[in-house]
Amino acid sequence: MTPETSIADVILHPVRIRIVQQLGGRDLTTAELRDAIPDVSQPTLYRHVAALIDAGVLAVAKERKVRGTTERTLTLGDRMAHVPEAELQAMSDLQLRSAFLTFLGDLAGRFDRFADQEAPGARGFLGFGSVPLYVDEAALEQLQAGLATLIAPYTTEQGEGRRRVGLSMIVIPED
Template sequence: MASSAMSIAEIVTHPVRVRIIQQLGGRELTTAQLRAALPDVSQPTLYRQVAILVEAGVLTIVAERRVRGAVERTLALGERLAHIDHEGLRAMSDAQLRSAFLSFLGQVGRTFDLFLDAGDPQLREFLGFGTGSLYVNADDLATIQAGLTKVLAPYQVDQGGGRRRVDLSTILIPEAVPPADPEP
């Protein structure tokens, strides 16, 4: 299926494409660097998935150079954000939504495994996870998300200077039971 016929949800929820997008968050990588970062993905699969993301505008080619007769591309996230908005989430079937969520969790798990496999106890200074409850309506949530976007923006681009990349994953899952109306 050509990416022009796929919804943004279908494009960004494919397990390999999720991993490519996460690797490129806030930085530019060559295709060789992507191959090194995703050694379990075959080269043809990687190139096919990159092509779909480029065609969809999720990735952009920021540079090309000749390397031993081949063209090596440097990639970055494109103008079309690799994020599924509420409209996209509403359009997904339950099976698509479950698959997208499990893909997301799988990638978080893979990243955590790589962290553990590194065997560097000093990296634990950068680790944190937990769950907290918020009591919000849709407007409150939009305000919180806009505020987080503003606060995080300066840290989403690799500026060097000894900074370490950390992945910040967010999950919002609404309570399935509607809140009770307060007594009059």
């Protein structure tokens, strides 16, 4: 894969989307990433990490020697993991459906892992719902920009006492 490969083709794989989700807002060593995704075999994880690095979605923040091997610390790369509007428009209906189902599958998997290993007090951080909005394209862009500004201070690992949570949003036009 090269940086010219469609971002959707790169990240819309169940293992790759989980890797990108783990790195959002923090840097992890490959060992920490393995610990965060224990159900993925090491060779599979490393193969997908390599593909994400090759495509510019991930980058190596630093390297250090550890017992004769090189330990890499990974971070999100320049391309990040966002499908640009032009690529979204160019997707076929089948590609769009596949992308959405991959997203939903990852979301359902995260919920299942939460439910299976729930820590005491964790339900206070859980919430889900749906609300109708009445917007035109300009208002939706303004809303999305406002949300991005609102959540920006919370998208990086900061200090003690904070818990990592996932905020997922879906905007679907209704009739």
